[in-house]
Amino acid sequence: MTEAIRAAVFEELAAVGYARMSIEGIARRAGVGKTAVYRRWRSKLHLVLDLVSALAVQGLPTPDTGSLEGDLRLLYEVTSRALRHPVASQVIPDLQAEAARNPEMAAALQKALREGQHGVASGIVAQAVARGELRQGLAEGDEELALDLMSGPLYWRAVVVRGELPKGYLGALATATTAALKAL
Amino acid sequence: MTEAIRAAVFEELAAVGYARMSIEGIARRAGVGKTAVYRRWRSKLHLVLDLVSALAVQGLPTPDTGSLEGDLRLLYEVTSRALRHPVASQVIPDLQAEAARNPEMAAALQKALREGQHGVASGIVAQAVARGELRQGLAEGDEELALDLMSGPLYWRAVVVRGELPKGYLGALATATTAALKAL
Numbered sequence: 001m002t003e004a005i006r007a008a009v010f011e012e013l014a015a016v017g018y019a020r021m022s023i024e025g026i027a028r029r030a031g032v033g034k035t036a037v038y039r040r041w042r043s044k045l046h047l048v049l050d051l052v053s054a055l056a057v058q059g060l061p062t063p064d065t066g067s068l069e070g071d072l073r074l075l076y077e078v079t080s081r082a083l084r085h086p087v088a089s090q091v092i093p094d095l096q097a098e099a100a101r102n103p104e105m106a107a108a109l110q111k112a113l114r115e116g117q118h119g120v121a122s123g124i125v126a127q128a129v130a131r132g133e134l135r136q137g138l139a140e141g142d143e144e145l146a147l148d149l150m151s152g153p154l155y156w157r158a159v160v161v162r163g164e165l166p167k168g169y170l171g172a173l174a175t176a177t178t179a180a181l182k183a184l
Numbered sequence: 185m186t187e188a189i190r191a192a193v194f195e196e197l198a199a200v201g202y203a204r205m206s207i208e209g210i211a212r213r214a215g216v217g218k219t220a221v222y223r224r225w226r227s228k229l230h231l232v233l234d235l236v237s238a239l240a241v242q243g244l245p246t247p248d249t250g251s252l253e254g255d256l257r258l259l260y261e262v263t264s265r266a267l268r269h270p271v272a273s274q275v276i277p278d279l280q281a282e283a284a285r286n287p288e289m290a291a292a293l294q295k296a297l298r299e300g301q302h303g304v305a306s307g308i309v310a311q312a313v314a315r316g317e318l319r320q321g322l323a324e325g326d327e328e329l330a331l332d333l334m335s336g337p338l339y340w341r342a343v344v345v346r347g348e349l350p351k352g353y354l355g356a357l358a359t360a361t362t363a364a365l366k367a368l
Contacts, residue, residue, distance in 0.1 A: 017281060019203030090284040096344065097201060097281035100274040106346065113345065141350030145337070148345070149360055152336030153329070155344065160280065161297065161332070162290065166325030176333055176364040183363035184356065 004030040005037060009047055014090045018048065018098045049108045052095065060116065062123030068133045068181065071124045073174040076154055079117075080165060083158035093159060121150045125181070134181055142184045149180045188214040189221060190238075193231055198274045202232065202282045233292045236279065244300065246307030252317045252365065255308045257358040260338055263301075264354060267342035277343060305334045309365070318365055326368045333364045 008030035012021050023044055027034045041047040063074035082088055099106035125146050128134040138146065153173060157163060192214035196205050207228055211218045225231040247258035266272055283290035309330050312318040322330065337357060341347060 015285075017203055017285065019201055093277060093281040093284050097278040099346070100277050101199075101201065110346070141352055142356060144341075144347070144350055145353060145356050145360065148337040148341045148357075149364075151344075152338070152340035153332040154336070156336030156339055157328075157332045160335075160339065162283070162294070163328070166328055168325055169329060172326060172329050172368065173332075176329065176367045179367035180333075180360040180364035183360045 002040065005032065005040075005047075006051060009051055010091065013048070013094060014086060017090075017094045018044075019094075023047075045102070045104060048095070049104060052108045052112050060120045062120050062127070064127060068124070068128040068131070069174050069178045071127065072150065072177050073171060075120060075124065075150070076170045076173055079154055080158060080170060083154070089159060089162070117151055118147050121147045124150070128181070134184070138184055146181055146184060149177055153177070186224065189216065189224075189231075190235060193235055194275065197232070197278060198270060201274075201278045202228075203278075207231075229286070229288060232279070233288060236292045236296050244304045246304050246311070248311060252308070252312040252315070253358050253362045255311065256334065256361050257355060259304060259308065259334070260354045260357055263338055264342060264349060267338070273343065273346070301335055302331050305331045308334070312365070318368070322368055330365055330368060333361055337361070 005026065008026045009021075012026050012029055016025065021044055023034055023037050026044070026047070027037050030037075037047070041050065060078060063071040063078075065071050065074055083092075095105060095109060099109050122143075125134060125138075125143070129136050129138075157165065157169075189210065192210045193205075196210050196213055200209065205228055207218055207221050210228070210231070211221050214221075221231070225234065244262060247255040247262075249255050249258055267276075279289060279293060283293050306327075309318060309322075309327070313320050313322075341349065341353075
């Protein structure tokens with residue numbers, strides 16, 4: 001039953017968005033009564049926070065191809081597939097919009113980001129430092145910048161511009177980002 | 185009167201978000217009757233589309249400091265100030281969330297992006313090519329990638345991570361992005 005409710009939340013989020021989503025709509029989509037939902041979660045906020053936390057824990061394995069550029073290339077392939085999924089491309093901007101005015105949602109997304117995307121990106125940087133491809137002892141600010149350089153451009157393309165990826169895009173992105181990281 | 189309504193739309197968007205915003209709420213905040221709003225705009229969608237188009241036309245002047253790194257640095261200072269404004273940081277994710285399920289909103293945002301941010305970024309690239317800092321004749325896909333490299337990381341930091349900018353961040357970002365663009 002819980003799995004049916006979780007699936008219904010994702011479908012409902014993608015269809016109508018967080019602000020318009022209701023416990024009634026989720027229950028109807030899951031084929032259960034409203035009380036079955038309220039028995040587990042106090043509100044739609046708590047339901048969605050619970051889902052986001054569960055996703056973050058799953059995480060992604062850190063790529064380990066033997067080079068920084070290869071690791072970035074693999075990261076971008078996995079991430080671009082995930083971002084192309086219609087549920088992701090509708091649900092992520094929606095939860096972010098909610099986070100801009102809801103501190104609990106903002107904290108849950110920060111945590112998911114730290115444990116998910118940023119965990120993998122940090123792992124890739126650590127491997128590159130161990131291989132001697134990046135210099136040791138990036139300043140603290142530079143470490144954060146490194147994560148932004150690794151995550152920002154593909155996110156901008158997939159979620160903000162919402163455009164198709166031109167041919168050869170992911171390879172060129174990995175090359176350019178490698179050069180950016182080496183300049184830190 | 186129209187200016188009062190425009191200001192009220194921004195305030196209402198920031199306060200409750202697009203999905204929960206109503207013409208009633210806007211009229212109340214602007215201190216006018218509902219009919220005054222409906223006389224000009226058919227719906228809240230049309231009102232917001234009109235505002236987004238007006239913003240895009242304002243545009244930004246292209247920085248021209250004499251070097252690619254200097255131009256990027258200036259672009260980032262202007263952009264980071266704009267993104268830190270509470271209205272921008274709440275309204276942008278909100279309109280994007282709506283764009284994910286509303287093709288008219290998506291088209292208006294695309295157009296605003298092309299005429300605003302991407303216009304400036306393209307101007308910076310063209311100047312760098314003219315100066316000989318970037319090679320002439322980037323492949324078509326590379327031109328799009330260049331815009332993503334220039335816009336993505338700061339957006340990721342300001343709107344997704346929603347973190348403070350560490351000390352020295354914008355200068356280091358300009359240096360790293362210059363290296364990324366030269367690798368194209």
